[in-house]
Amino acid sequence: MRATARAIFDAAVARAHPSGCLPQHLPSAPATGRLILLAAGKAAGSMTTLAEAHYLDQDFPRERLSGHAVARHGYTAPTRHIPMVAAGHPVPDQGSIDSAERALALATAATEADLVLVLLSGGGSANWVAPAGGLTLAEKQSVNKALLRSGAPIGEMNIVRKRLSRIKGGRLALAAAPARVLTLAISDVPGDEPAAIASGPTVADPSTTAEARAIVARYGLDLPPAARNLLDDPENETPKPGHPAFANTEFRIIARPADGMAAARAAAEAAGYAVHDLGADLEGEARDVAAAHAGLARRLKREGKRSAILSGGELTVTLRGSGRGGPNQEYALALAIALAGEPGIVALAGDTDGTDGGGGEATDPAGALVDPQTLARAAEIGLDPARSLADNDSTGFFEALGDLLQPGPTLTNINDCRVILIEP
Numbered sequence: 001m002r003a004t005a006r007a008i009f010d011a012a013v014a015r016a017h018p019s020g021c022l023p024q025h026l027p028s029a030p031a032t033g034r035l036i037l038l039a040a041g042k043a044a045g046s047m048t049t050l051a052e053a054h055y056l057d058q059d060f061p062r063e064r065l066s067g068h069a070v071a072r073h074g075y076t077a078p079t080r081h082i083p084m085v086a087a088g089h090p091v092p093d094q095g096s097i098d099s100a101e102r103a104l105a106l107a108t109a110a111t112e113a114d115l116v117l118v119l120l121s122g123g124g125s126a127n128w129v130a131p132a133g134g135l136t137l138a139e140k141q142s143v144n145k146a147l148l149r150s151g152a153p154i155g156e157m158n159i160v161r162k163r164l165s166r167i168k169g170g171r172l173a174l175a176a177a178p179a180r181v182l183t184l185a186i187s188d189v190p191g192d193e194p195a196a197i198a199s200g201p202t203v204a205d206p207s208t209t210a211e212a213r214a215i216v217a218r219y220g221l222d223l224p225p226a227a228r229n230l231l232d233d234p235e236n237e238t239p240k241p242g243h244p245a246f247a248n249t250e251f252r253i254i255a256r257p258a259d260g261m262a263a264a265r266a267a268a269e270a271a272g273y274a275v276h277d278l279g280a281d282l283e284g285e286a287r288d289v290a291a292a293h294a295g296l297a298r299r300l301k302r303e304g305k306r307s308a309i310l311s312g313g314e315l316t317v318t319l320r321g322s323g324r325g326g327p328n329q330e331y332a333l334a335l336a337i338a339l340a341g342e343p344g345i346v347a348l349a350g351d352t353d354g355t356d357g358g359g360g361e362a363t364d365p366a367g368a369l370v371d372p373q374t375l376a377r378a379a380e381i382g383l384d385p386a387r388s389l390a391d392n393d394s395t396g397f398f399e400a401l402g403d404l405l406q407p408g409p410t411l412t413n414i415n416d417c418r419v420i421l422i423e424p
Helices: 002-015 044-056 094-108 137-150 154-162 171-176 209-218 225-232 257-270 286-302 327-339 374-380 385-390 394-401
Strands: 035-040 065-072 084-087 115-120 180-186 249-255 274-277 307-311 345-351 367-370 416-422
Touching: 002 257, 002 345, 002 367, 002 416, 035 044, 035 094, 044 065, 044 084, 044 115, 065 094, 084 094, 094 171, 137 154, 137 225, 154 209, 209 225, 257 274, 257 307, 257 416, 286 307, 286 327, 286 345, 286 416, 327 345, 327 367, 327 374, 327 385, 327 394, 327 416, 367 394, 374 394, 385 394
Parallel strands: 035 065, 035 115, 065 084, 115 180, 180 249, 274 307
Antiparallel strands: 307 416, 345 367, 345 416
16 A cells, blocks of 8 residues: 555656646747747756757757756756756755845846747745845745744745845746747745746736735734835735736746646556545645544545545644644644554655655655555654644654655656555
8 A cells, every 4th residue: 555655656646747748839930030048947957958858859949948947956957058057945045045036137138139048946945046126045934934933824934035136027038038038937825826936037016015025014024124114015016917018928837736636646546546526726724634544534534435636735833833834744644643542544745856845855755655654653652743843843753664755856846745545
């Protein structure tokens, strides 16, 4: 059952890899102008190598191809022509600043004859950071850390981030006008909202500064004065739908969480399980969602169904302790506690990008596996699951058991994939 759960997870990841979804969406090269390729996010490396090969192999002149690509550390890929660098995630670093400045400079230099091809994926918010106003990198990092600790969903985080940036919230498109801008995106957000993917650098922003201030108040965020000044400045509003800068732009999603869940469903059904699909867009506190899923698993088992419960989305963790972990690992730990060793139930929870929270290293685990012996094995080595959960130390718990999910960087990102297999 553990191997089957892993195979279902791998099927979801494979469906979203750029090699299977990007080539057919690449546009024709401009007839006379330049092709400016800008890429950011966890899939930027794989997307860039595919895109530049597509054009170079068609003998598009190298002197008319320029650009810049950035991915989180450990997620870069070898390129033939477009410079590729690494930057921090989830907390930005100097590479994030340098990459955003380079992207803005290339976009600003674009002319009406040029095509700006933007390749976006989850993680782009941290990889492209251009502080607005008097914000420093250290202050941007402190804001990011506060948002990550707050338990706020990613959509609310991005509403705040857009107000503190010169590239997010449609501002990259402002810089590129009047050039044609085509954005090809791999979605990692519930609902596949373009304005939320990598904080929407090339699309109009429907959110408002008033919403951002309300989010800061709701979570009691202690922001630096420079950030508060930006949120209080009416002149700092993002460009809205109907702005002329978006007249020559197009946004296209080429892979989405629902695609990965469809592949997971097909794999589960092929393994003989009746699928109970909870959807690709779940949100909520990881431990609360886990408790609900444990109840559903128990009910399906009582009904005598050989079942697979599948869910996607992006859960959150409100940090209360000082341990290591991420939403998928915390979900798995809370699920193990709620199932209490129930026979015949195995689960896997993992982030399709290959890392789940953690310290921002490419070697961070993607999630964890749970089986009926999880709690018994923990007891044998003196682990207290409730104490680990209270300390947000799910990584330490599953590391000691050898049950971490560690696929390594997958070079794509369509959010989480959770699998619960039930054998009556």
